[in-house]
Amino acid sequence: MQTPRIKWHIVVFLAPAVLVYTAVMIFPLFNTLRLALYTEIDQVRSFVGLENFQTLFGDPRWSESFWNALGNNFWFFIIHMLVQNPIGIMLAAILSHPRLRFAGFYRTAIFVPTILSFVIVGFTWKLILSPIWGIAPDLLSSIGLKSLYAPWLGKEQYALTTLALISVWQFVGIPMMLIYAALLSIPEEILEAGEVDGITGLSAFWKIKLPLILPSIGIISILTFVGNFNAFDLIYAAQGALAGPDFSTDILGTFLYRTFFGFQLQLGDPHMGSAIASAMFAIILIGVCIYLFGIQTRLKRYQF
């Protein structure tokens, strides 16, 4: 019996990507997971097993912060799912309409905020909404709705929703582009066949196009989920590391940052920080698994 020859060229061609990916992704990931099992006592690192997780979930103060951040994170995600993705799909449907003029211009204009830096977006919106210099109060008062204005970013009950909507404004271009591409790939024949059967206009969208773009919507949902649970930048740029007011905009990313790197007089604790990072990793992993095994396998796929 002859053993199969090792195909060396495969190893050689894979090596650069595997090595780089291992060095910058896989190794840090597992090292973070490992770090979560240690703590530092009198400047000596010692192994403590799952004690950090016990503190994180068992200590009432730590767990309160954690559940608060997780709850806020879910709200942040829900707003994106309910606002960003439907609007993205709607925009894509309008853009793909063959008789729309200036479609290219709209497409670009809506997509541009996506490539802006978080710092710019955070700062600009803070200025727009500012009670002192902002144009939001003036705009509202010019249409007689001044009473609707509130210092949204400074109020516990509105701040997180406001930030989520700012994030929606910034990223609505991504679902729009993905859905737009999916819509364009639907063959004309199918739509024409539908027309022959009397399905036109809106009902063509609901009955033909939407089922065909469902896999894309699934992908967008999972991208939104991963993106939101890793979010940090916008909150940090707009509200700072303390995620004010009174931690009402604290999400897992800012909670991790404060714990890991420390803040003001609070010294950083890399070990507790790693424990939080591991929890985030687990949450995202579970979310992705639910999608992959629970939803994606049941989606019907159509081959054209």
Place this chain on the structure above:
Amino acid sequence: MSSRSLTIALLATTLLAGPALAEDVTLTIESWRNDDLVLWQDKIIPAFEASHPGIKIVFSPSAPAEYNAILNSKLDAGSAGDLITCRPFDASLALYDTGHLADISDLENMANFSDVAKSAWQTDDGSATFCVPMASVIHGFIYNKEAFEEVGVEVPETEAEFFAVLDKFKEDGSYIPLAMGTNDQWEAATMGYNNIGPNYWKGEKGRLALIKGEQKLTDEQWVAPYATLARWADYMGDGFEAQTYPDSQNIFTLGRAAIYPAGSWEITGFNAQADFEMGAFKPPVLNEGDECFISDHTDIAIGMNANGPNTEAAKIFLNWVGSEEFAAIYANALPGFFSLSSHDVAMDDPLAQEFVSWRGECNPTIRSTYQILSRGTPNLENETWGASAAAIKGTKTPEELGKELQEGLASWYEPQQ
């Protein structure tokens, strides 16, 4: 024989090197104050070198945010400078504990500093001091003199007068009475709670009692400042909940507000921005004739690398930092950063003079949360930010806040359990 000649050779080189070193010792200062580079090069270093021939000074600052990390790695590698600029409290204490900062308690000019001034750079029991205090910042209120004249009010002395002045401005309507926001949270704690608070908890007496565990954050004197802060909300601008720190500064320097709860570090910036005359008044006392207390917060100091090559020369320099000459140069070049020494330093800036004059009338203390109490999790300083902002916004009652803070502190700080 050979070992003997080696010894002689070594001795000879030491003897030769001794005078050579004495002629030209160069001390390097590690610092995060890169803003002060010109001040050091043009004023402080020439003044020192003129009176101390044979010692040269090099000021080598790094970026503030990176200072702690850079300094730690330099110290570990043994390449740090001879002199080290000290952050207050735990950051420097850790350096002393690991043997990087030398004990300099027996320096002659240390006698020029009060216990409060030294407390930021001492071991918890006060037995060793490891940095010479350089400067502090004082809290109070800066006001628009023209606005006060226009509305016809006097500088308030007591809390009742303070609120009467605010009422007048509110009635008049042409100025926002109080320029402060709660968006960034720290102003509420630093320029609010720790500004007016010392009058309630009697400065050092209350602060030390809290550290010893004799007083609790639920006690009247620690809760009452929150109740006072809650009354401020009526006098702050529309939408103060989303007003940031730079917003407040701009509102005041543009002349749109009457009173700015301040720290003395604002002086330089305000002098450059505001085109009206400004004055300052100290935190109002509760009743007329009460003893007054001010927050004179220790901010920056300088110590000595315990393993540096030129410890003798470094000691000479540190002793000079404790002298009147240094205090005068530093305080005048950076109005708002006041010398911590007991020398009577003449300052040119009128606003800075007003701030520093309170030291003669009132008892100084430092921010209540900085020493020891912010070592654990939850961190009392950060919790106080949130609590002060919540008090002003009225989202929680002062009693609730006191209870929450006390529970947080007691969860890790033994004397409070």
